Amino acid sequence: MVSSIVSFSGSTSINSVRLAFSAKTKVVKPLLSLLLRTSPIASMTYEKEFAAAKKAASIAAKLCQKVQTALLQSDVQSKSDRSPVTVADYGSQALVSFVLERELHSESFSVVAEEDSEDLRKDSGREMLERITKLVNETLTCDETYNVNPLSAEDVLKAIDSGKSEGGPHGQHWVLDPIDGTKGFVRGDQYAIALALLDEGKVVLGVLACPNLPLAPIVSHDQHSSQNQVGCLFYAKVGCGTYMQSLDGSSPTKVHVSAIDNPAEASFFESFEAAHSLRDLSGSIAKKLGVQAPPVRIDSQAKYGALSRGDGAIYLRFPHKGYREKIWDHAAGFVVVTEAGGVATDAAGNPLDFSKGKFLDLDTGIIVTNQKLMPLLLKAVRDSLSEAQSASSM
Numbered sequence: 166m167v168s169s170i171v172s173f174s175g176s177t178s179i180n181s182v183r184l185a186f187s188a189k190t191k192v193v194k195p196l197l198s199l200l201l202r203t204s205p206i207a208s209m210t211y212e213k214e215f216a217a218a219k220k221a222a223s224i225a226a227k228l229c230q231k232v233q234t235a236l237l238q239s240d241v242q243s244k245s246d247r248s249p250v251t252v253a254d255y256g257s258q259a260l261v262s263f264v265l266e267r268e269l270h271s272e273s274f275s276v277v278a279e280e281d282s283e284d285l286r287k288d289s290g291r292e293m294l295e296r297i298t299k300l301v302n303e304t305l306t307c308d309e310t311y312n313v314n315p316l317s318a319e320d321v322l323k324a325i326d327s328g329k330s331e332g333g334p335h336g337q338h339w340v341l342d343p344i345d346g347t348k349g350f351v352r353g354d355q356y357a358i359a360l361a362l363l364d365e366g367k368v369v370l371g372v373l374a375c376p377n378l379p380l381a382p383i384v385s386h387d388q389h390s391s392q393n394q395v396g397c398l399f400y401a402k403v404g405c406g407t408y409m410q411s412l413d414g415s416s417p418t419k420v421h422v423s424a425i426d427n428p429a430e431a432s433f434f435e436s437f438e439a440a441h442s443l444r445d446l447s448g449s450i451a452k453k454l455g456v457q458a459p460p461v462r463i464d465s466q467a468k469y470g471a472l473s474r475g476d477g478a479i480y481l482r483f484p485h486k487g488y489r490e491k492i493w494d495h496a497a498g499f500v501v502v503t504e505a506g507g508v509a510t511d512a513a514g515n516p517l518d519f520s521k522g523k524f525l526d527l528d529t530g531i532i533v534t535n536q537k538l539m540p541l542l543l544k545a546v547r548d549s550l551s552e553a554q555s556a557s558s559m
């Protein structure tokens with residue numbers, strides 16, 4: 166199934182190579198060898214980077230799990246205190262940078278990420294910085310991968326500031342959301358550590374650690390699934406498919422998006438938070454498609470992970486007017502779902518462009534599904550959007 170991805174998936178050089186593979190003509194071999202020789206992406210394997218990304222996201226997930234467990238056990242008063250989330254956000258970012266630096270044996274890599282250390286460097290941030298440093302060191306000690314002296318507060322600040330890059334169309338940039346779905350994190354629901362690598366503006370690999378996602382499929386809108394083991398690691402490298410394993414290290418399984426071609430049998434994902442996506446619009450699209458099942462509402466890029474293994478068939482995301490999507494909220498999910506055979510575009514069917522810096526330049530929203538359903542979905546989106554537009558101009 167994966168070998169047929171070409172038309173909607175962001176047209177990477179690798180996809181062009183795969184197209185050449187599938188066309189049985191005499192020009193294929195020379196064309197293929199030319200592409201392999203000339204495409205900078207096709208000539209890279211990113212093995213070291215891929216291993217480093219998996220390790221970084223898994224270790225950061227441990228830190229987040231620890232904080233979330235403590236947060237959920239704490240009393241009501243401290244639950245309304247956002248500082249545990251902030252500590253986990255910074256701690257996760259510091260750990261990811263630390264692991265990338267160790268594994269890539271380099272201090273100079275570019276990370277586009279949500280946090281920087283400015284507030285922590287102020288006097289008012291000192292106590293917070295101490296908490297983060299302690300947590301980062303505890304996580305590293307428990308993990309036992311790195312036998313290092315404890316990191317100082319300055320080391321932690323430096324690691325956090327690796328994330329100050331702006332991204333863009335040239336060179337390699339790591340893209341990190343240290344905790345995607347902070348609202349889900351606070352509620353005890355879904356969140357993800359999302360890490361991807363851009364090379365010349367294309368997402369070439371991505372890892373999603375989803376500590377609360379059940380290993381078994383999510384059916385209907387039950388994101389908790391009582392007796393199921395939770396904690397999934399999804400990872401994908403361009404041209405190599407998508408794999409899932411448990412966060413505690415089971416053997417990997419190759420995953421694929423749903424093969425459903427009848428929308429009446431499909432179910433769709435959307436944000437748990439009503440404020441993050443226009444539910445009236447997704448409801449209207451689902452109705453036009455004839456979708457019978459109620460929406461599956463979960464937080465974060467865990468939606469991309471679940472979709473990549475066929476839990477549902479569609480993801481609809483239509484933020485309110487004025488909201489600008491950031492690349493770290495989609496880069497890892499994008500490669501995870503497209504390498505599993507999915508298609509992700511904006512609402513007008515344009516490929517997602519990660520090369521423009523921190524923001525995605527989008528027409529209206531993001532839609533994801535399999536290749537068979539995409540034409541129907543695009544039509545339903547177009548019709549629903551024009552109905553919504555004429556209703557608002559009346």
Ligand SMILES: Nc1ncnc2c1ncn2[C@@H]1O[C@H](COP(=O)(O)O)[C@@H](O)[C@H]1OP(=O)(O)O
Nearest residue numbers: 344345346347348436440441464465484488494
């Ligand atoms: N008003 C908003 N509209 C859409 N997305 C938002 C909004 N505010 C924050 N987000 C981001 O949306 C993502 C979660 O989306 P969802 O769970 O709805 O899929 C997160 O990246 C979250 O940021 P953050 O990473 O800081 O939590």
Ligand SMILES: [Mg+2]
Nearest residue numbers: 342345346494
């Ligand atoms: Mg986010």
